[in-house]
Amino acid sequence: MIAIEKLNFGYRKKELVLENLSLHLKPGHIYGLLGSNGAGKSSLLHNICGLLFPSSGSCKVAGDNPANRNPQFLQQVYLLPEEIYLPNVSIKSYLDVYAPFYPTFDNELFFRFLGEFDIPKENKLQHMSYGQKKKVMISFALATQAKVLLMDEPTNGLDIPSKKQFRKIIAGVLKEDQLIIISTHQVKDLDSLIDYVLILDDKKIILHEPVENITDKLAFKQVMSLDEVSTTIYSEGALKGYAVITPNIKKEQSRLDMEMFFNAVLSEKQQMLSQFNKQ
């Protein structure tokens, strides 16, 4: 569905933001795109949907080159941007104008999501808070049923109960022929939501793993003292003792702590990545 080969991209000629980046993504999955502030997540999403163009390399999405901006391609791809700016109209007028652009747009689904987010459908966009507007746009994005759905920091502006609601809604929407990428630096928000982790660092994708592979290779544990484990790769002080990541030699079951995993990959890069490159 997405095939990117040796992509180079920069806002200025001599300063690349993405360098020699290759990435292949399949439909039927929710990918979490993680990276520090300024790592280039938004730039990558914009290249995928044809709002920015690579300086070299190839980018194929749903069989098309996004840079061509073919109308048929654009109808299948939806980007929910990090910052949203909405016109001063009612929700209904917004739908009347923008929904027809997406042939697969489902009005019923839109109003169902709006209801789940507790947004009255008669509301005017100009009378809403930023978080409420974000919920309208998340509902709109999901109702497009676009084949490629890109969500850039979708949980920014949502309160804690709404983040939970967001997770619940996303978990129920994915279709087999659809692919969702959720980009964020608020790594915790992706817990129990995604099935693949992508980490963007140093201008490229340094990690691309299914969640179950991560917990197969690594064990996430709580210990009172670091002496209890001999093969710690990474540790963080926790309320009671330490949270640690070790190689999962005994094939123990543990739950992926997304935030700790992300911190560990950035701070113990070689050691963490080598766990996944072993045969």
Ligand SMILES: Nc1ncnc2c1ncn2[C@@H]1O[C@H](COP(=O)(O)OP(=O)(O)OP(=O)(O)O)[C@@H](O)[C@H]1O
């Ligand atoms: N319009 C622009 N012109 C010039 N440089 C830009 C522009 N937009 C972003 N950049 C630079 O490109 C780099 C990548 O930015 P990008 O917004 O893609 O990162 P990000 O991973 O999405 O960050 P964040 O998590 O903070 O949203 C940063 O160094 C940023 O300063």
